[in-house]
Amino acid sequence: MAKVLLLSAAPNVRVADPTYNSPLKRLQACVPRDRFGVHGVVDDPLAADVILFVEYRPAGRYLHDVRSHRYVLRHREKCFTFCSEDAPIPFLPGVYPSIEARWHDPRRTASGHYLRRLGVDPVPFDPLAEEARPYLFSFVGRLATAPVRGRLRALDGPASPILATDAEEAAVEAGTLPRGPYWERFADVVRRSAFVLCPRGYGPGSMRLFEAMAMGRAPVILSDAWVAPEGPEWERFALRVPERRAADLPAILAAASPHAVEMGRLARAAWEAWFSPEVSFHRLVEACLALRSRRVLPERLARLPAALQVLRPTHTWPYLREVLIRHGVSDLLHRRP
Known part of the structure; x- marks a missing residue:
């Protein structure tokens, strides 16, 4: 059994789209529905075996708030992330539903499903109904x-x-x-x-x-x-x-x-x-534990090759843009190379 701390480093942003900051809430709602009952949640980072940051847009595409979080700085080897950003850079080991195949390293990354609308679809889908399929x-x-x-x-x-x-x-x-x-x-x-x-x-x-x-x-x-x-x-x-x-x-x-x-x-x-709400918590924790078991180098070293992706043209300007926003240098944002 693993003791898991679920959290997000993102600010509690209020926006019109209810899916915007919802993956953590969706995963927390899966915990009492977990059909396996193997893993549990804790609030203490010292007691946790896995610290799982569950992130989407408010955390930023490059997870600046996660990477600078005190839990990551103090407990890096047991920190993981679920991040459903498109084509992400895996700064932390974890589950990335949209990881690109050429940047996927099974020792640090796993693919997965999305949490943003899990179990909250406004239309009740009946997969067993035998409607005509024209x-x-x-x-x-x-x-x-x-x-x-x-x-x-x-x-x-x-x-x-x-x-x-x-x-x-x-x-x-x-x-x-x-x-x-x-x-x-x-x-x-x-x-x-x-x-x-x-x-x-x-x-x-x-x-x-x-x-x-x-x-x-x-x-x-x-x-x-x-x-x-x-x-x-x-x-x-x-x-x-x-x-x-x-x-x-x-x-x-x-x-x-x-x-x-x-x-x-x-x-x-x-x-x-x-991928259902009844198994999502268990499956994500198991994925993190599998990544931990495959670890060859300490995470403080294993993360360095992934960070070099910032130098790719598709990432360089968006990354710098986030850095400028975080430091309040908004007057430079309109100056694109």
């Missing part, structure tokens, strides 16, 4: 966040709806559009689909994958850099299609359609076993 496949989401998403627009048709929601999702997050109708439309389209497309966005991970699994629909993963979380037998219920073959999806999925219902059933079973 759509071979569908996608509801933003199309501007990755090239592969933009290419899906050409596949839109009566049996394959591709619904762009870029403006709608932005309005929902800003609080100017009710969340309920958006989710009702999303759930209705997914229920009527044999397959649900799960393309990468800004990062290689996608919440659509886990939403499709929760609804008992076969997911189609279009993300070359995605790292599959350990545990589920993904090949039994999910199709992984290279991004360059997005145009071939109608033929690929038509050939697989006789197996879609069974794949959806297996997808729901895998979600219940690995």
Whole structure:
């Protein structure tokens, strides 16, 4: 049994989007529902075996507040993070649902699922209902966040709806559009689909994958850099299609359609076993313990190669921007190289 301290280093930011600062709350809500009952929570960092920082946007993309936290400075070897930022730099060991494959080190990083909407979806999904599935496949989401998403627009048709929601999702997050109708439309389209497309966005991970699994629909993963979380037998219920073959999806999925219902059933079973509220706390703690068991170097040394990613062009300016904001040097933010 591991004693776990759950916390966030992020400020308690109040914003219109209720998912903005919610992963810690979602995971805390999973603790009393934990079906395993192996691990427990504590409030004392000295008594904790694992100190798990559960973070999303308010902590910053580069986890400055976590890295400078007194618990990390004093107890670095037992500190881990859950961070669902897109394409993150793993400054701490932990679970990163959108870690890029080329930067994934199984001694320090694990892939995983998203917590932001876990167990709080406003539309009750019934994965066992046997509705008619007139759509071979569908996608509801933003199309501007990755090239592969933009290419899906050409596949839109009566049996394959591709619904762009870029403006709608932005309005929902800003609080100017009710969340309920958006989710009702999303759930209705997914229920009527044999397959649900799960393309990468800004990062290689996608919440659509886990939403499709929760609804008992076969997911189609279009993300070359995605790292599959350990545990589920993904090949039994999910199709992984290279991004360059997005145009071939109608033929690929038509050939697989006789197996879609069974794949959806297996997808729901895998979600219940690995990603549901009843198992999330246990699975995340086990992932941290597995990373600790694989540790070869002390974390104070093992973290250094990951930190060098700051020098990558995609990270250098965003990283400096966060540093400037933290130090109140806002007048330089408009001067981009």
